[in-house]
Amino acid sequence: MLLLIPGPVQTRPEVRAAMAADIAPWDDDHRAEHAGLRARLLAIAGGAPGGHAVLPVTGSGHAAVEACLRTFVPAGGKVLIPLNGAYAHRMARLAREAGRVVAGLEVPDTRPVRAEEVAAALAADPAIGHVGMVYSETGSGIVNDPEAIGAVVRAAGRRLILDAVSAFGALPFRMAAHPECDALAFTTGKCLEGMPGIGIAVARTDRLLACAGQAGSWVLDLAAIHEHAVHNGPGSHRFTPAVQVFRALGVALDLYEREGGQPARLARYAENARVLYEGVRALGLTPYLERRHQGPVVVTVRQPADPAFTLPGFVAALKARGVLISNFFTTAAPTFRVGCIGAVAPEDMRAAVRAMGEALDSLGVRRRAPA
Incomplete structure (x- = not known):
């Protein structure tokens, strides 16, 4: 069967075969493997060692997006979300149900949001602290431009959260070039061509420290995930993870690098x-x-x-x-x-x-x- 859905995607036999193992997540061999994966993902994200952290959350890409919203937008804080697709509307729902205030920017689902539209919305409402944007809208296929939008957010002195769930690994974005970006979110089962089951955020470490304790969730608190890794090592897990998905991701990244x-x-x-x-x-x-x-x-x-x-x-x-x-x-x-x-x-x-x-x-x- 030829699987042509935008995730979970069709995978290579080598990736699927990597799942056929029993793995102890606390074993030292797996800890080394997990730490290595974090370093490889940081490089793909264009992050700076020490300045950015790779933070996995067992679950779908939505889990990582919600964790980003909860961690960086304070309770009652306002986030501007360009609503030009189903996944932008999902992002808005995640924010609302986490107790954040959404300022929706209505845009047709047939084109990207324009930088001037975001700039005007930010200028009109100084209470907006963040912009949450979907990079690749898998509902329609459009791609929003984080370079143009990021520049507007940066100029306005606001912060950016980027849903890169169906973009990461294929569409370019370098965290180190975007000081306005608190975090981007992605998953293992899309453009990296791994198996589904783990959402991942790449976030600024200074912002993680500044936002500690405001997530309102123990599981979806990226600052707590980072603190655990700092104290216990980058190969450690707070809770039982989908370890076979990590193993398959390592094989998928080998293939990714081999492809170019x-x-x-x-x-x-x-x-x-x-x-x-x-x-x-x-x-x-x-x-x-x-x-x-x-x-x-x-x-x-x-x-x-x-x-x-x-x-x-x-x-x-x-x-x-x-x-x-x-x-x-x-x-x-x-x-x-x-x-x-x-x-x-x-x-x-x-x-x-x-x-x-x-x-x-x-x-x-x-x-x-x-x-």
Whole structure:
């Protein structure tokens, strides 16, 4: 089965095989392994040893995002979130349910937020202390620009929290070049092509010290995770972790480095997205985004107006042909989405386009323009 969802992604056999071991998380061999992984992830994030820390939280990427919000935004503090996708709305919900105040900046889910929009919102409300932004919106496929937004946040004297869950490892970002960024969040099961199960934050150590005790959660307190690592070593865990996921991540990082790291991974994903984008257009389908706004992580396509088309029927017809995509959509208009990340290559995307054409024909979908 060709798995084309934006996470958890299709993985290499070597990565899956690494899970088949019993591991004691407190064993000295695993402690060394875990400390090494933290150092490798810090390098990918462009962090400075001592100035930034890698902080794992067992759970999904949402766990890491919530931990960032709780740790760095004080209870009752206000965070500006550009709302141009489903995952931005999720970030807003995480903040609200943690007792933080959300200032939502409404933006269409078909384009990135503009720097001037963020600048205007910050100028209008001095109570806003943070901007929380999704780097890669896996609902629609757009990519917001942390370089432009970071510069605006920095100029305004505010702080940034970056949800890089479906971006980290492929889209570039260097923590050391962004003093305004308190933390970025990501997960093991997306662009690093590891197994799912661990959310990770990379955060400024000075900010961790300054924000100690304000998370309102023992488990999701990045300052407490950092303090534990300082006192017990970077290979230590506070609670029982998903140790097999760490082992698989080490293998995935070996493959990542062998491929050529971030630039090579971005190049492969961008080519995957190009092949898919052009392929669905050749089938008479309409991508959700203009080409200039299309990111490399997921291509979202408007559902055909033909009454013979249903999303469950299309997903089932594709699955029968060996291609599995998401069976739901989160965009403002009806769509289907196809992931371009994971251990897949352009030839896989060409095969997926052929399968889509066959699936549409089998369903009798002739009118492929959207409503």
